[in-house]
Amino acid sequence: MSSEEALGSTLSHWLSFNWLLLPFVMLLVTLVAAFIVVFVLLLYMISPLISPKPLKLNGAHVVVTGGSSGIGKCIAMECYKHGAFITLVARDEHKLVQAKKEVEKCAINDKQVVLCISVDVSKGYNQVESVIKQAQEKLGPVDMLVNCAGMSISGTFEEVGVDSFKKLMEVNYLGSVYPTRAVITTMKERRMGRIMFVSSQAGLIGLFGYTAYSPSKFALRGLAEALQMEMKPYNIYVTVAYPPDTDTPGFAEENKTKPLETRLISETSGVCQPEQVAKVVVKDALQGNFTSAVGPDGYMLSALTCGMSPVTSITEGLQQIVTMGLFRTIALFYLGSFDSIVRHCMIQREQSKAADKRE
Ligand SMILES: NC(=O)C1=CN([C@@H]2O[C@H](COP(=O)(O)OP(=O)(O)OC[C@H]3O[C@@H](n4cnc5c(N)ncnc54)[C@H](OP(=O)(O)O)[C@@H]3O)[C@@H](O)[C@H]2O)C=CC1
């Protein structure tokens, strides 16, 4: 038998073998497909069982740190539109009074109250505890705490003053630990409550120019994960929000000195309006979702970096399982483009430096 003939006979043997098996193969495929469909349907059906009961804001007391400006102010307005009582916390009293007026315009009934408290959330626990006590005496126990007070300092690692690293940890991280600590005991006793931390997309990915800022926002995720594990049996739900660049006074301030690289890389994710961010994050916090992503890039980034963070619905878990590999592939392209932005900016800087020298 020539080698061709041998090949032909093996092939025909294989083919005839296959034809005989075909009905079984088809049965198997149908069974596997049916199993997957039933499995997914079952997961969707039990999904509400692991989702927390949504919090109703009507008549609830919401404390918003950083509530006098930008995202925090819009969060306060959004909660007011749902009938909440609000305590705004920030340093500058004038800005607080202005914000109070704006929030009051969103009232849906005439019982609602806006309280203003001036304190620096980063300057020690005792001060923060005493103002939270004052707020609870006036408006009752806190149902939801929104930790939004924060700031950004950008610049390359050598440019940023060494003090800035400490400052940002104090304001962005400790400034969220203190108010949380001040409300948590009462929440545990009442077996209810919501805590929101406003991180940033730069709290999921370390970016050029954010060596001081990113770690202070990453820290919030660690705090939130640990806290959520402790608080779940007490029916307290923690949410971490990851907004992209958002058009606020704080963002305008940041842009005055932000490195070109940081601006170009951040532009990938676009600029949001604070009202838009507030709507998304408040909805997620009320639902008790652990992760609150804003925008399509925010969604991909948070699914990609979900790690061991808790899930609050089966749907969310399934989406993470299915999309992980795809999002990592997309992410590699993003990383490539970020590297090329950094390289281009460096070349341009060196060229303009050389030109300056020649003049
Ligand atoms: N805008 C953006 O592009 C993004 C912002 N974020 C985060 O969202 C949060 C809000 O940002 P944004 O709205 O832009 O900022 P703004 O600067 O517009 O507002 C910041 C608010 O926080 C208050 N605040 C700042 N420091 C302190 C402090 N030490 N103690 C008490 N209150 C303080 C400010 O009032 P006062 O100065 O009077 O104290 C103000 O009410 C920040 O945590 C920021 O990191 C996240 C992603 C994107």
Ligand SMILES: CCCCCCCCCCCCCCCC(=O)[C@@H](N)CO
């Ligand atoms: C599948 C993977 C997708 C990856 C997408 C990556 C997009 C990265 C964009 C990062 C934007 C960072 C904005 C920080 C805003 C901020 O916190 C400051 N403006 C505060 O003032």
